[in-house]
Amino acid sequence: MTRIKPAKLRRSRRLQRLRRHTRIRKTVHGTAERPRLVVYRSLRNIEGQVIDDDARRTLAGLSTLAAELRDGARGDGNRKVEAARAAGKLLAERARERGISVVVFDRGGFRYHGRVKAFAEGARAGGLVF
Numbered sequence: 001m002t003r004i005k006p007a008k009l010r011r012s013r014r015l016q017r018l019r020r021h022t023r024i025r026k027t028v029h030g031t032a033e034r035p036r037l038v039v040y041r042s043l044r045n046i047e048g049q050v051i052d053d054d055a056r057r058t059l060a061g062l063s064t065l066a067a068e069l070r071d072g073a074r075g076d077g078n079r080k081v082e083a084a085r086a087a088g089k090l091l092a093e094r095a096r097e098r099g100i101s102v103v104v105f106d107r108g109g110f111r112y113h114g115r116v117k118a119f120a121e122g123a124r125a126g127g128l129v130f
Helices: 006-011 013-025 079-097 115-125
Strands: 036-041 046-052 057-063 104-106
Touching (some): 036 115, 046 079
16 A cells, blocks of 8 residues: 555544554454455445455455345344345355355454444354354
8 A cells, every 4th residue: 555644534434433443453354264355345246355464365256236135124223234244144154165264354444343343243143254
């Protein structure tokens, strides 16, 4: 990542998140035995990927834009949170099909709250351990 001036970091929420993400990535690393589960949250959608950082390969990935999730998540609560929970569960099922059961969680610089937390809980409910 290129060096960004500190004054500019304070002005942009996006750059602040990237700074937090860089700080997290110093310690979180995915291997073939324990890949990294990365979460990215936009204003409308949430997506997750299971990544092997040693081989630089994405092993599984899913977004709330996937065809399986477009019509679902019509529960009593917040629709975005319910969609994130369903996406986490489906991603966990896809990862388990590929023989992945243990991951390390990378929140991507976002707070572990709301949709990010729901995604993680859905992944745990789907069978991933982290």
